[in-house]
Amino acid sequence: MTYHIWRSCMSCEIINFARKIGRSFWNAWEGLLYSLYTQQHMRFHFFAAILVVSVAVVLKLSTVEMSILSVLIILVISLEIVNTSMESAMDHVGEEMKPLVKRAKDASAGAVLVCSFGSVIIAGYLIMPKVLTVFQTRNWLMNYRSDMLSLAAVMAAMLIFVNVRGSKKLSVAAMVFCSACCGFAFSQICGSRKHIPSFLILVSGSIMLLNGVIRSREEQIAKEHINLHPRYDFPSLKYIIAGEFFGFALWTLAKFAQSL
Numbered sequence: 200m201t202y203h204i205w206r207s208c209m210s211c212e213i214i215n216f217a218r219k220i221g222r223s224f225w226n227a228w229e230g231l232l233y234s235l236y237t238q239q240h241m242r243f244h245f246f247a248a249i250l251v252v253s254v255a256v257v258l259k260l261s262t263v264e265m266s267i268l269s270v271l272i273i274l275v276i277s278l279e280i281v282n283t284s285m286e287s288a289m290d291h292v293g294e295e296m297k298p299l300v301k302r303a304k305d306a307s308a309g310a311v312l313v314c315s316f317g318s319v320i321i322a323g324y325l326i327m328p329k330v331l332t333v334f335q336t337r338n339w340l341m342n343y344r345s346d347m348l349s350l351a352a353v354m355a356a357m358l359i360f361v362n363v364r365g366s367k368k369l370s371v372a373a374m375v376f377c378s379a380c381c382g383f384a385f386s387q388i389c390g391s392r393k394h395i396p397s398f399l400i401l402v403s404g405s406i407m408l409l410n411g412v413i414r415s416r417e418e419q420i421a422k423e424h425i426n427l428h429p430r431y432d433f434p435s436l437k438y439i440i441a442g443e444f445f446g447f448a449l450w451t452l453a454k455f456a457q458s459l
Contacts, residue, residue: 251322257346
């Protein structure tokens with residue numbers, strides 16, 4: 200009898216501990232989404248990270264070089280989240296503290312700026328020698344034609360997405376088309392090199408970025424509360440994910456047709 204009681208108590212403790220851990224992870228996820236939805240700089244960092252990872256895959260950077268780039272991307276995004284948290288906390292300080300609040304915000308933004316510039320310099324040291332080596336090879340334009348078109352498709356899709364979202368309500372066709380372009384481009388860049396981890400990272404990052412563009416409310420953040428419940432994300436997410444899978448399916452069919 201005592202054993203069963205002890206076992207039941209232990210089970211309850213484990214369940215409560217698991218719930219606390221799950222709630223902590225969910226709160227952290229909401230913080231990331233909040234930064235992505237409300238901060239234009241965070242969306243720019245995501246966009247830059249997608250391009251950098253894509254170029255790194257095309258240039259076939261080594262595992263160590265890819266790890267260094269990953270650390271740089273994580274540092275910049277993490278600092279931007281910290282900057283967002285400080286700005287959100289400082290917005291509720293009284294009027295008499297406004298000059299100090301401005302200094303705190305400027306210092307926090309300066310930390311992000313320093314980290315971003317440092318990351319650009321380090322990434323340049325890693326990527327530029329590879330780029331120069333590519334330009335020195337014969338027929339480099341023909342060899343990397345499909346990769347260059349894929350990168351151009353990603354940038355064009357993101358720019359179209361942002362411009363259409365800024366001018367009017369984004370249509371379902373635009374969401375699916377831009378997402379499909381990204382899915383096809385990432386499949387071309389990573390699939391031909393069998394770089395599955397980078398493909399998953401690029402697809403996940405593009406889905407978060409496109410959904411963040413849709414949910415962006417910079418001009419209303421001071422007036423309305425952004426609800427981060429998943430049901431508010433589902434209407435746009437389902438079209439974005441469907442578009443990404445559609446682009447991957449098109450690339451798979453194209454590769455299958457070429458093999459016949």
